Amino acid sequence: MHPPAYTPAMTQPPPTARHAAFARLKALADRPDGRRITPLFAADPGRAARFTAQLDDLSLDLSKTAIDEAALDALFALAEAADLDGFRRRLFAGDAINQTERRAVMHMALRAPADAGLRAMTAHGAEDAAAFAAAERDRMRRLVDSVHAGDARGATGQRFTDVLAIGIGGSDLGPRVATEALTIGRRDQTLNAHFLSNVDGNAFLEATRGLDPARTLVVVASKTFTTQETSMNAAAARAWIVTALGETAVAAHFAAASTNRTAVAAFGIEPSRVFAFQDWVGGRYSLWSPVGLVIPLAVGWKKFQSMLDGAWAMDCHFRDAPLRQNLPVLLGLAGIWHTNALGCASHCILAYDERLRRLPAHLQQVEMESNGKHVMLSGEPVGWDTCPALFGEPGTNAQHSFMQLVHQGSRVVPVDFILAADPGPDRPEAHRPEAHRALAANAFAQAEALMRGRPEAEIRAEMAARGASLADIDAIAPHRVAAGERPSTTILFRALDPFSLGRLIALYEHKVAVQGCLWGIDSFDQWGVELGKQLAGGILPELTPAAERQGLSAGPRREHDSSTTALIDRFLSLRGET
Numbered sequence: 001m002h003p004p005a006y007t008p009a010m011t012q013p014p015p016t017a018r019h020a021a022f023a024r025l026k027a028l029a030d031r032p033d034g035r036r037i038t039p040l041f042a043a044d045p046g047r048a049a050r051f052t053a054q055l056d057d058l059s060l061d062l063s064k065t066a067i068d069e070a071a072l073d074a075l076f077a078l079a080e081a082a083d084l085d086g087f088r089r090r091l092f093a094g095d096a097i098n099q100t101e102r103r104a105v106m107h108m109a110l111r112a113p114a115d116a117g118l119r120a121m122t123a124h125g126a127e128d129a130a131a132f133a134a135a136e137r138d139r140m141r142r143l144v145d146s147v148h149a150g151d152a153r154g155a156t157g158q159r160f161t162d163v164l165a166i167g168i169g170g171s172d173l174g175p176r177v178a179t180e181a182l183t184i185g186r187r188d189q190t191l192n193a194h195f196l197s198n199v200d201g202n203a204f205l206e207a208t209r210g211l212d213p214a215r216t217l218v219v220v221a222s223k224t225f226t227t228q229e230t231s232m233n234a235a236a237a238r239a240w241i242v243t244a245l246g247e248t249a250v251a252a253h254f255a256a257a258s259t260n261r262t263a264v265a266a267f268g269i270e271p272s273r274v275f276a277f278q279d280w281v282g283g284r285y286s287l288w289s290p291v292g293l294v295i296p297l298a299v300g301w302k303k304f305q306s307m308l309d310g311a312w313a314m315d316c317h318f319r320d321a322p323l324r325q326n327l328p329v330l331l332g333l334a335g336i337w338h339t340n341a342l343g344c345a346s347h348c349i350l351a352y353d354e355r356l357r358r359l360p361a362h363l364q365q366v367e368m369e370s371n372g373k374h375v376m377l378s379g380e381p382v383g384w385d386t387c388p389a390l391f392g393e394p395g396t397n398a399q400h401s402f403m404q405l406v407h408q409g410s411r412v413v414p415v416d417f418i419l420a421a422d423p424g425p426d427r428p429e430a431h432r433p434e435a436h437r438a439l440a441a442n443a444f445a446q447a448e449a450l451m452r453g454r455p456e457a458e459i460r461a462e463m464a465a466r467g468a469s470l471a472d473i474d475a476i477a478p479h480r481v482a483a484g485e486r487p488s489t490t491i492l493f494r495a496l497d498p499f500s501l502g503r504l505i506a507l508y509e510h511k512v513a514v515q516g517c518l519w520g521i522d523s524f525d526q527w528g529v530e531l532g533k534q535l536a537g538g539i540l541p542e543l544t545p546a547a548e549r550q551g552l553s554a555g556p557r558r559e560h561d562s563s564t565t566a567l568i569d570r571f572l573s574l575r576g577e578t
Ligand SMILES: O=P(O)(O)OC[C@H]1O[C@](O)(CO)[C@@H](O)[C@@H]1O
Pocket: 168, 169, 170, 171, 221, 222, 223, 224, 225, 226, 227, 230, 283, 284, 369, 526, 529
């Protein structure tokens, strides 16, 4: 991929001031009590309120971190050194913020009203991104409505009951987390959604298990429409439809979302069923675009629109709120504190909500593909750590797997707790209120336990009170000690509905942009994943018998290291194909 040559010269504040700001953060963490949290509460009864920011019903509590006023000032000094304010302006002005791909970053236009006036720089000059997105959204809506109304039907005249969404990475994770969040525990979905991402015959079998091709609409989502996994899965789905219903059924059963109309046309999808978006939408930010078509198909247009509205509310807040009251900025700064002042190398996302069970997977891509970078925009190596490794599971499940390490492991892992106060006001009968209270109790208890820990004296006293011998106390007490002072942030809102879901995901998207700006990196490219793709393309012909190699670019056989060569030979020998 060669970026077009239309971008302005790269501009970035010189790193000197940033170096000083990072050094200041480290120095603050190295103060005698610089990493402790409990003394901050002891010293300031108003700490919780002072370190909680709010947008309507959504609150972000940063008080259970070691960030004090001095640390906050140092973090904002870093933001100033990195010109966060200017970055935010350039982002919303549609400048080519994604400098290495010479692209604007304008996924906000996908959720903005048509007349929001959001423009994006393109190879052909600035375009009205919000108007473009709205026009495509209207086309999507027409298809969704006609499927739901039974006007658009399968080739045999039957109504669609299922949608199979094919895509990978950003063309899968975002749509999947949103669809799951809005359908888990409900019985009112308009179509049953199924997802196929991995290039694995088992995944295909699993995704199509029990599906009737005559009643299945297939949506292929791929920004580039060249991704190997998606191409192979789309071809398999096409064969599945054609075998059952004949070649002519493809027009009725397929729709696509892509920026590459030519490749989609070559695949043979009816042009009226192809929905476009522009290169100013990054893959991991594309669930709001036609890539997310499966979402309204599954939950209805009204909910999809409400999700967009929630994200747009967060966009406006991020764009307009002063930095010190700005939720994505504060969440981003907390992460900077943990990564660059405390040296934490990982970060845990715990949503106490089964419906958000795929959120960590989506955020892994949003955060790690965006900010897993080692050079600044100038190409110079960064002089500080960038994105931590993210992981997570729904609470309370996580408590019974990896939380042991978070409480007592040798490294500090900051946690984001995410919780809705109300399990779902639109249908209280579906929720056992006592179960939701138990979820909440666990979320609050975990955060408190991480911070308070358990001192040895308390454990010894408790064991003694229960009649344990001194030898037992000596042997066991050290193992039960939890040092505490482990940081967490808590995101709490009224209810997980489409609006709050959109707002939540957009909060993290902008957090990532904030951090990328402070680290001085390009958060919107992903060159690192290219090499593996190229090498896989080269190895595939080597694993394929000559008779089946048609269509695979044979190319000259590459020299591998001896390990890779031996593994390829062994793979073929185990299959009896040498
Ligand atoms: O939507 P596409 O073009 O099929 O790409 C899928 C995914 O692959 C990646 O390029 C990474 O390999 C992601 O950035 C993207 O979300």
